[in-house]
Amino acid sequence: MTALLRTLPRLLNVSLLLLTIGTPILKAQQDWVRTGSNLADQRIRLAAADFKPVGGDPQTPLLKASFDATLMSDLANAGIFDMVSKSLLPTATPGAPGEINLATWAATPANASMVAFGALSASNGRLSVYGWVFDAKNPGSPQVLGKQYNEIANQDNARMVAHKFADEIIARLGGGVNGICETKLYFVSSRTGSKEIWVMDYDGQNQHIVTKLGSISLSPRVSPDNSRLAFSSIGKEGWTIRMFSLELGRPVNFPAGIAGGSNLSPAWSGDGTKVAFSSSRSGDPEIWVADASGGNLRKLTAFHGPDVSPTWNPRTNSQIAWVSGRTGLPQIYVMDQDGGNIVRMTDGGYAISPSWSPSGQFLAFSWNRKYGPGAPGGQDIYVMDIASLKWIQLTHDAGSNDFPSWSPDGRHLVFERTVGGHTEIWTMLADGTEQHELTHSGKNFMPNWSWK
Amino acid sequence: MTPRNRVLTCLVLLAAVAGFAGCGKKKVAPLTDSAPPISAPAPIAQLTATPTTITAGDQVVLTWHTSDATNISIDGIGDVPSSGVKTVTPTTSTSYHLVARGEGGSADATTRVTVNPVQVAVAVPQDTSASSMTADEVFRANVQDIFFDYDAYEVRPDAAAALSKAAAYLASNSTVKVLIGGYCDERGSNEYNLTLGQSRANSVKQALVQAGIAENRLRVVSYGKEKPFCTESTEECWQQNRRAGFTIDR
Numbered sequence: 001m002t003a004l005l006r007t008l009p010r011l012l013n014v015s016l017l018l019l020t021i022g023t024p025i026l027k028a029q030q031d032w033v034r035t036g037s038n039l040a041d042q043r044i045r046l047a048a049a050d051f052k053p054v055g056g057d058p059q060t061p062l063l064k065a066s067f068d069a070t071l072m073s074d075l076a077n078a079g080i081f082d083m084v085s086k087s088l089l090p091t092a093t094p095g096a097p098g099e100i101n102l103a104t105w106a107a108t109p110a111n112a113s114m115v116a117f118g119a120l121s122a123s124n125g126r127l128s129v130y131g132w133v134f135d136a137k138n139p140g141s142p143q144v145l146g147k148q149y150n151e152i153a154n155q156d157n158a159r160m161v162a163h164k165f166a167d168e169i170i171a172r173l174g175g176g177v178n179g180i181c182e183t184k185l186y187f188v189s190s191r192t193g194s195k196e197i198w199v200m201d202y203d204g205q206n207q208h209i210v211t212k213l214g215s216i217s218l219s220p221r222v223s224p225d226n227s228r229l230a231f232s233s234i235g236k237e238g239w240t241i242r243m244f245s246l247e248l249g250r251p252v253n254f255p256a257g258i259a260g261g262s263n264l265s266p267a268w269s270g271d272g273t274k275v276a277f278s279s280s281r282s283g284d285p286e287i288w289v290a291d292a293s294g295g296n297l298r299k300l301t302a303f304h305g306p307d308v309s310p311t312w313n314p315r316t317n318s319q320i321a322w323v324s325g326r327t328g329l330p331q332i333y334v335m336d337q338d339g340g341n342i343v344r345m346t347d348g349g350y351a352i353s354p355s356w357s358p359s360g361q362f363l364a365f366s367w368n369r370k371y372g373p374g375a376p377g378g379q380d381i382y383v384m385d386i387a388s389l390k391w392i393q394l395t396h397d398a399g400s401n402d403f404p405s406w407s408p409d410g411r412h413l414v415f416e417r418t419v420g421g422h423t424e425i426w427t428m429l430a431d432g433t434e435q436h437e438l439t440h441s442g443k444n445f446m447p448n449w450s451w452k
Numbered sequence: 453m454t455p456r457n458r459v460l461t462c463l464v465l466l467a468a469v470a471g472f473a474g475c476g477k478k479k480v481a482p483l484t485d486s487a488p489p490i491s492a493p494a495p496i497a498q499l500t501a502t503p504t505t506i507t508a509g510d511q512v513v514l515t516w517h518t519s520d521a522t523n524i525s526i527d528g529i530g531d532v533p534s535s536g537v538k539t540v541t542p543t544t545s546t547s548y549h550l551v552a553r554g555e556g557g558s559a560d561a562t563t564r565v566t567v568n569p570v571q572v573a574v575a576v577p578q579d580t581s582a583s584s585m586t587a588d589e590v591f592r593a594n595v596q597d598i599f600f601d602y603d604a605y606e607v608r609p610d611a612a613a614a615l616s617k618a619a620a621y622l623a624s625n626s627t628v629k630v631l632i633g634g635y636c637d638e639r640g641s642n643e644y645n646l647t648l649g650q651s652r653a654n655s656v657k658q659a660l661v662q663a664g665i666a667e668n669r670l671r672v673v674s675y676g677k678e679k680p681f682c683t684e685s686t687e688e689c690w691q692q693n694r695r696a697g698f699t700i701d702r
Binding site for chain 1: 646647648651678
């Protein structure tokens with residue numbers, strides 16, 4: 001006992017040091033990025049019950065399995081919930097408000113604050129889902145949300161309904177910010193042998209090819225209204241900016257993207273009226289901007305050295321961040337949309353691929369801060385607060401990371417990671433936590449998150 | 453121990469504790485786990501080719517030495533003994549890549565052999581070179597790759613000889629048009645490298661224009677890092693990729 005008493009102060013000392021030196025610095029660093037990206041510090045403890053199967057249709061079990069798994073994964077991915085592990089849930093599966101005993105969900109071990117539950121059935125080729133969210137701590141008036149869905153019964157719709165219900169829950173419990181479960185990720189994949197543009201659901205499901213040009217297509221950027229896809233492709237005229245209508249399923253004209261030289265890295269303004277891109281039609285690669293129709297073309301930069309990878313401030317549509325090699329190694333710069341007020345954002349290293357956050361507050365980009373022959377350190381994803389120039393490193397000691405792109409809720413980033421020659425698409429929360437690999441075969445890179 | 457030393461020792465201890473505490477957030481593994489295993493020496497690998505430049509059909513001798521490795525392989529050849537000699541007959545320019553793995557990690561070595569096309573003309577007394585080599589072969593023999601420094605697009609002084617040879621060929625073959633491709637190594641983004649490749653091709657075009665070649669005979673295109681010549685992550689390979697290459701523009 002005396003021995004313990006004697007060692008106790010020393011133990012306390014160590015843990016105090018841990019608290020005072022380790023945690024607060026890291027926590028303070030993450031605080032501003034978490035606050036700015038709507039990632040709540042206090043997460044809501046949410047239980048998602050397995051939905052109750054209704055009726056004896058043979059399709060029901062498989063549809064229910066997809067629905068349950070998708071709903072759980074969507075809520076866990078949201079970044080605002082502390083999900084109750086399925087193993088801690090009460091064994092009963094309530095299918096309607098009258099069937100739930102809220103006290104057992106609020107009690108240990110589940111300790112849920114909120115419970116999502118409901119019923120799912122298939123009959124005559126239709127999928128029918130009833131879903132509720134109840135406040136477990138307010139048994140007098142528990143209903144927070146009640147929703148009903150009816151779709152053709154198939155696997156895609158079971159996932160789609162789960163995404164819709166998850167987005168309702170996220171919007172209701174997440175401070176009114178819309179969820180991202182129905183958004184898409186555009187990316188480049190070489191799995192067919194040539195680099196084509198592909199699209200997948202935000203969780204990596206449902207991967208489809210979009211372009212079939214058989215050459216090299218890069219830098220997909222979807223328009224804010226999801227109607228068109230801009231990208232860069234090499235052909236007889238060199239690199240041109242191309243437009244693909246997602247509504248018509250075919251290429252459409254974009255005259256400004258063809259006039260010679262390399263035309264690269266298109267970027268939509270947040271209101272969808274303009275496209276900025278890099279073009280070397282006048283000799284040196286510079287940033288140009290055109291109307292979305294391809295007219296009214298003008299040059300914004302005029303400085304020797306490469307200029308590429310523009311991204312608009314989607315909040316104001318009045319500023320553009322981009323990459324310039326005007327002083328040697330590439331750095332991130334910001335300018336007004338008329339080319340004035342140029343400000344350099346990064347202080348050195350090798351900084352590329354900026355993406356402007358939906359709130360207008362942050363730039364995400366790829367940075368190798370110790371770049372140079374033989375120098376240690378990697379190419380990692382960083383987030384910078386534009387007003388203060390404070391930055392935080394989000395990826396650590398895991399391959400080479402590039403092309404971050406913000407989700408429309410500002411809580412997530414998608415990016416590419418190359419490890420041992422394999423390049424795949426990953427997502428993470430805006431504070432760098434919860435990194436997930438979405439693609440697993442072939443080379444998949446240059447992801448772009450849809451605006452809605 | 454003097455008081456001063458004691459203070460110093462305390463500071464060092466404190467710093468050590470603070471250093472440990474700084475990692476607290478990362479869930480540091482228990483100390484027993486982080487104790488290093490009995491360390492095996494890291495493998496060492498060497499690979500040389502003699503000669504490094506041949507004409508198609510000639511032989512090259514590969515010689516390699518490794519130490520502290522249990523598994524040694526050369527890409528395209530397969531598993532090999534820890535040291536050895538092998539004769540190869542590459543028909544196109546090839547990078548030989550050796551990987552040596554052992555308990556202490558792995559090491560690799562690369563050597564490159566440049567293979568020039570057969571120049572039948574050399575053996576023929578009369579000047580029938582033009583007829584016995586295809587137009588592409590004559591072009592390739594005279595207009596050769598220009599190499600660049602890391603993240604740079606200025607033509608290096610050591611490219612002067614290759615550029616004047618190319619200019620001389622183009623001056624005496626005034627119907628030939630040229631496509632100049634700019635290429636980059638794998639480091640950095642696809643987009644930035646496409647602009648860098650563009651600038652490299654532009655620099656070479658300007659150098660040829662300065663040497664008197666009409667601008668309308670020279671077209672540039674950037675391939676960035678989309679079409680690498682070799683794919684190893686070594687400086688030797690990166691240098692091969694940082695270049696401007698030429699083809700006849702038909």
